[in-house]
Amino acid sequence: MTELVVKACGPMTSLQDRGRSGYQRFGVSPSGAMDMRSLAMANVLVGNAPGVAAIEFVNLGGSFTCAGGDLRIALVGAGCALSIDGTPVPPRTSAILKEGQTAQVGHTRTGTFAYLAVAGGFAIKPQLGSLSFHLRSRLGGLNGAALQADDRLPCIIQAQDGAPVHLPVNEDDRDSPVRVMLGPQDDYFTPDAIRTFLDSEFTVTPQADRMGFQLSGPAIEHAKGFNIVSDGIATGHIQIPGNGQPIVLMRDRQTAGGYPKIATVISADLDRFAQVRPGSAVRFSAVRRDEAVAAARALKEQIASLPDALVPVRFSLTTEHLLSTNLIGGAVNALAPKMSDLAP
Incomplete structure (x- = not known):
């Protein structure tokens, strides 16, 4: 059996897919990849469906050795760099990890979360329909835990041959405001509080994890107190507890909560928001329902079109390749006299 062996990885490196659905009424969090778009891109690069489980990195990278066969791999997200036995792999490009070789994943540089996908996915039994x-x-996860050194991930056998492919996609606009829909309990806040929420800049604090991101900024004033009868929670809900500081609930959120929710990050902006690093600033912009629906449809269509955007990689731009290629088509001596100057 072909396996991916963990040599080293950071804390909270884990398996994540699209998450588990249909169990929130039993109090089960949906979980899933924090950046679904990056997960989809990594999977498409190795020929998988967009939601297949991949390895999610949180800030730190890791190293992995292939045992028992070859694996096609791809890394996407947060500016992470991938190399195989020290040879760099271009961003958003698939590569073959041969038996005995080691893939090194660098730390995140432009965000927090990155994804390493393998062709065919992992041969691990899901729990409640998901490996997340x-x-x-x-x-x-693997045996109900995050990944650690010496873990062995069995892989589903799939054809690993063929030329590498590249995915030339545009990066998210990280500077634009995160779009939200007001509610469901915006009536628990004064008009001035809503203006403060939409007109102010907030900072992601170090108290940010897969469950929720705590923000710091101007206090948001409640109009009816900060306790409500606990009701359902959706990913992206923004709670305002008693201290007036927003908490954006993420993939590992609880399924019910008792703080009023001033707004909800629209689904199309959740991936971009998840990549905002602690210490970075964020602003919010309110949109209508029809705009949120249109953005969600556009993201769905973009992910569905990813396979059509793949570009074959004709060669690897390595030192060995450059040295073996004749790059000179001719030579001219700029100091030599012209033929016309030599004429009698």
Whole structure:
């Protein structure tokens, strides 16, 4: 059996896919990749469906050795660099990790989360329909845990041959405001509080994890107190507890909560928001329902079109390749006299 062997990785490196659905009424968090778009791109590069489980990195990278066969791999997200036995792999490009070789994943540089996909995915039994690891319940992952050194990930056998491919896609606009829809409890806040929320800049604090991002900024004033009867939570809900500081609930969120929710990050902007690093600033912009729906449809169509955007890589731009290629078509001596100057 072909396996990907973990040699080293950072804490909270885990398996994540599209998450588990249909169990929130039982109190089960959906979990799933924090950046679904990057997960989809990594999977498409190796020929998988967009939601297949991949390895999610949080800030730090890791190293992995291939055992028992070759694997096609791809890394996408947060400006991470991938190399195989020290040879760099271009960004958003698939590569063959041969038996015995080691893939090195660098730390994140432009965000927090990155994804390493393997062709065929992992031969691991899902829990409640998903491989996504949820820390607090110990659901999913490898044996109910995050990854650590010496773990062995069995891989589903799939054809690993063929030329590498590249995915030339545009990066997200990280400077534009994160779009939200007001509610469902915006009536629990004064008009001035809503203006403050939409007109102010907030900072992502170090208290940010897969469950939620705590923000710091101007206090948001409640109009009816900060306790409500606990109701359902959706990914992207923005709670305002008693201290007036927003908490954006993320993939590992609880399924019910008792703080009023001033707004909800639209689904099309969740991936971009998840990549905002602690210490970075963020602003919010309110949109209508029809705009949120249109953005969600556009993202769905973009992910569906990713396979059509793949570009074959004709060769690897390595030192060995350059040395073996004749790059000179001729030579001219700029100091030599012209033929016309030599005429009698």
